[in-house]
Amino acid sequence: MKAGKRKKIAGRLLCVLGLLMACLPLWWVLWFIAEGSLMGLSELRAALGPVLADTEGTAQWPALPGQPTLQPLAELFLDTPQFFRMFWNSVGIVAPAVLGQFLFAAPAAWALSRLRFRGRRLLFTLYIVLMLLPFSVTMVPNYLVANALGLMDTHWAVILPFAFSAFPVFIMARGFDAVPRPLLEAAAIDGAGAFTTFVRIGLPLGVPGILSALVLGFLEVWNAIEQPMLFLREPSLWPLSLYLPQITEEKLGLAMASSLLMLAPAVFVFLFGQNYLELGIQAAGIKE
Amino acid sequence: MRQERKRKQPYGREGRVAAWFLLPSLAGTLLFFLLPFIDTVRRSFFSAKGTRFEGLSLYRSVLQNDAFQLASANTAKFIAVCIPLLLLASLLAAFLMRAIRPAGRWFKTGLLLPMAVPVASVVVVWKVLFHEKGLINAFLLENGFSAVDFMGTDAAFWVLILTYLWKNIGYDMILWLVGLDGIPHRQYEAAAVDGAGVWRTFLHVTLPGLMPTFGLVAILSLLNSFKVFREAYLVAGPYPHESIYLLQHLFNNWFVNLDIGRLCAAATILCTVLLCIILAIQRYFKEED
Numbered sequence: 001m002k003a004g005k006r007k008k009i010a011g012r013l014l015c016v017l018g019l020l021m022a023c024l025p026l027w028w029v030l031w032f033i034a035e036g037s038l039m040g041l042s043e044l045r046a047a048l049g050p051v052l053a054d055t056e057g058t059a060q061w062p063a064l065p066g067q068p069t070l071q072p073l074a075e076l077f078l079d080t081p082q083f084f085r086m087f088w089n090s091v092g093i094v095a096p097a098v099l100g101q102f103l104f105a106a107p108a109a110w111a112l113s114r115l116r117f118r119g120r121r122l123l124f125t126l127y128i129v130l131m132l133l134p135f136s137v138t139m140v141p142n143y144l145v146a147n148a149l150g151l152m153d154t155h156w157a158v159i160l161p162f163a164f165s166a167f168p169v170f171i172m173a174r175g176f177d178a179v180p181r182p183l184l185e186a187a188a189i190d191g192a193g194a195f196t197t198f199v200r201i202g203l204p205l206g207v208p209g210i211l212s213a214l215v216l217g218f219l220e221v222w223n224a225i226e227q228p229m230l231f232l233r234e235p236s237l238w239p240l241s242l243y244l245p246q247i248t249e250e251k252l253g254l255a256m257a258s259s260l261l262m263l264a265p266a267v268f269v270f271l272f273g274q275n276y277l278e279l280g281i282q283a284a285g286i287k288e
Numbered sequence: 289m290r291q292e293r294k295r296k297q298p299y300g301r302e303g304r305v306a307a308w309f310l311l312p313s314l315a316g317t318l319l320f321f322l323l324p325f326i327d328t329v330r331r332s333f334f335s336a337k338g339t340r341f342e343g344l345s346l347y348r349s350v351l352q353n354d355a356f357q358l359a360s361a362n363t364a365k366f367i368a369v370c371i372p373l374l375l376l377a378s379l380l381a382a383f384l385m386r387a388i389r390p391a392g393r394w395f396k397t398g399l400l401l402p403m404a405v406p407v408a409s410v411v412v413v414w415k416v417l418f419h420e421k422g423l424i425n426a427f428l429l430e431n432g433f434s435a436v437d438f439m440g441t442d443a444a445f446w447v448l449i450l451t452y453l454w455k456n457i458g459y460d461m462i463l464w465l466v467g468l469d470g471i472p473h474r475q476y477e478a479a480a481v482d483g484a485g486v487w488r489t490f491l492h493v494t495l496p497g498l499m500p501t502f503g504l505v506a507i508l509s510l511l512n513s514f515k516v517f518r519e520a521y522l523v524a525g526p527y528p529h530e531s532i533y534l535l536q537h538l539f540n541n542w543f544v545n546l547d548i549g550r551l552c553a554a555a556t557i558l559c560t561v562l563l564c565i566i567l568a569i570q571r572y573f574k575e576e577d
Contacts, residue, residue, distance in 0.1 A: 015384040022381060023398030025454055029405065032413050050421035058426035059416055108313035117303035123310070130321055132507065132566060133559065134514035136536050140555045141324035143543070144331075148324075164316030194305040223406045225518045226536065230543055244408040245522045259409040270404040274397060278462055285466035285504060 032061070033263060036256035038068045044252045072253035076261070082243070083258055090222065090239035093155050097221045098214055100163025106210060109172035110202050114179060115194075124173070130166035135226050146231055157231035162221050168213035174283035175209010176202060212280030215273035222266055332553040346553040356554065358530060359538040366445070366516070366534065370452050371509050377453055378460030378505070379498075382468060385461065400458030407518040414523050418447055439524055445531040452516045459512070460505050467501025468494070503573030507566055 036044065043066050051059045076083055111117075112124050138161070146157035179202060187197045203210070228239050235243075240262045244255065270277065335342050350356050381399060385392050417423050418438035425435040438447050471494065479489045517536035520528055526541060527533070535558065542551045 012388055015387045018384050019381070019388070019392065019395040019399075022457065023395055026398050026402050026405075029402075029410055029413050032416075033409060036412075048416055051416050051419040058421045058429060059419065059423050060426060061416070061423055104313040104316055107309040111306040111309035115302045115306040115309070117306040120306075123314075127317075129563070130317065132511060133562070134511050136514055136539055137555050137559045137562065138321065138325075139539060139543070140328045140548070140551050141321055143548075144324040144327055145320050160316070161320050164313065164320050166317065166321075169313060194309075198309070219404050223404075223408075223518075225407060225522065226540075230540065241406060241408040245411050255412050259412055262406050263409040266404045266406055267401070270401060271397075274400065277400070278396075281459055281462040282466050284508060285463045285501060 030263075030267075033256065033259050035062075035065055037072055037253075037260040038070070039065045039253075039256070040067055040069045040071060041253045043067065044256065048252060072257040073260075076254055076257045080254060083240075083254075083261075085236065086238060086240045086243040087261070089155070089237060090241070093158050093224075093228070093239055094218060094221045096155075097159045097162040098217050100159065101165060101168040101217045102210065102214060104164060105168035105172050105213065106203070106206070107198065109169045109209075110176055110198050110206070112169070113173040113176035114181070114184060114202065127166040127169050131170050139226065139230060142227075143230070151231075153232060153234050153237065155232075155237065158224070158227045161227070162217070162224075165217070165220075167220075168217055171213040171216070171280050171283045172206065172209045174286070175212065175279075176206045178209075179205045208276060208279055209283070211273060211276040212283065215269060215277045216280045218269050219266060219277075222269075328552045329556050331549060332556045335549070346549050347557070350550050350553045350557065353550070355533075355538050355541075359533055359535045362445075362531065362533055363535045366448065366532075367510060367513050370449050370513055370516075371506060373449065374453055374456055374460060374509050375502075375505060378457045379464050381457055381461045382464035385465065386468060396458070396461075399461055402455045402457075403459055405455075407522055410519075411522045414447075414451075414519065418523075440529055442529075442531045444524065444529045448516050448520055448532050451519045452513060455515075456509060456512050460509060463501060463505050463508070464498070467498050467505075470501075471497035499573055503569050506569055510562075510565065 039047070043062075047061055048059050112120060112127070142157075142161045143152075146152050146160075151157040151160070183201060184197055187201055192200065223241060224239070225241050228237075228242055232238055232242075240258070244258055244262060332346055333342060333344075334340060385395065388395075415422070419425070420435065420437050420440070422438075424438070429435055436443055438444060475493045475497065476489065479493050484492065514536065517534050520532045520534060521537065521540075524532065526537065526544075528537070535554075539551060539554065542554070
């Protein structure tokens, strides 16, 4: 009995150890970025010079910054107007895209989930197929439309395809599936119209599904590289995700600090929305 | 006749409502995806100006293109290596997570967070780690090994595989956990009554129960595998080492050169191949079920 218990504890410990190892790279990456943005320029140069400026020797990374300083962050905030332009470009792309996902996908998902009409299954399949196509396939169609509508080199060329993405429709529909039909029938008997029912019952009860879709949508657009790279030729329109790799070589301190500021919103949204994000991933796995 | 009306009426009313709810989303989908996709397929059969019918000549030119052959071979190889590895690693993670339940919230965060970390933020980290004089080589040299040129040799392929695993393991783990939770408890009890050991229970209860999840995880992992282009591009530029020159690199380069005709043909080919693979996976795992 006692030996069995000891074995059980040993097994658990082994599991914990395995998971710790798997999580290690993430913590190291986060630590690297955080530490790098607190290091002075001379220290950064000494540590990473061999990699980025091709000086002698190999890169070395101290476990803690020698003289922590807020100078790179201050410089970024006070002396780098480009940074702000790119930051606001990012916000100016993400906010309308995510708002659009809410405005367009929520009613569509409601209809697909809670209304009965002919062709429902077919439409749902259409959204699933669209959801399964990678950007490599959709980039040409997106370009052709943007070009025909004269949207190339405007943020709309990036925003609109994201706003009409099929993914949020699917996830929100899965969320609305949880709204009990008898409740809707009762609302109909009370004389509530279809739109009132959607706003008063559907939206409040569908919040988990909606948030799942929006958290995933935010991360998708915030981290987007391909779309802005192809559809925005004018560098002053670029979001942070494209600007960052550019400054790496010349201005090390700035690169570290702006990496941190690019990372921060994504990590905050993730931590606040982790439960919803998990729900969003699970939505694909739960059978109807 | 009467019955037909009875059936039709509620459908008809709800149908009209549904049409209004769906209208904005469908209009956008039509305008930004479906119509231009039809145009893409049409253009793949026509000359650059879109006037003269060219038959399959664009397809021939794409399939005979050296860069296309290299890029599709690399992409296929990448998918063939990374998906089995990811499925195994994430399933293992799911088992470990279940073994220590209800603890382990922190590990879940630790495994999921990489999918939220912007590629642009980790670019500098990757450069520092995998550069010829980078941190990994510094460690190797210190311990008496020789340095590896990670980004300039075939090793680049494996760096990309590791990156993919790192970013996707949490996502797949969540899907596996849903699948594992879906296996009825009494099946395990029945196996225990029959005196089945851990291994036999796994083979005869867990594995068959996971089959539907298996297909789903494979499809989603396939789609996410196209996103490693970001890391490859940001770390190594538009023309990386040839072992990591992927389809998206080629598409980008054709796009920059405004080679729209060939792009249309290549996108049509890729779309057809992907849909066939997805259908095959779905059918296979449905029949097993």
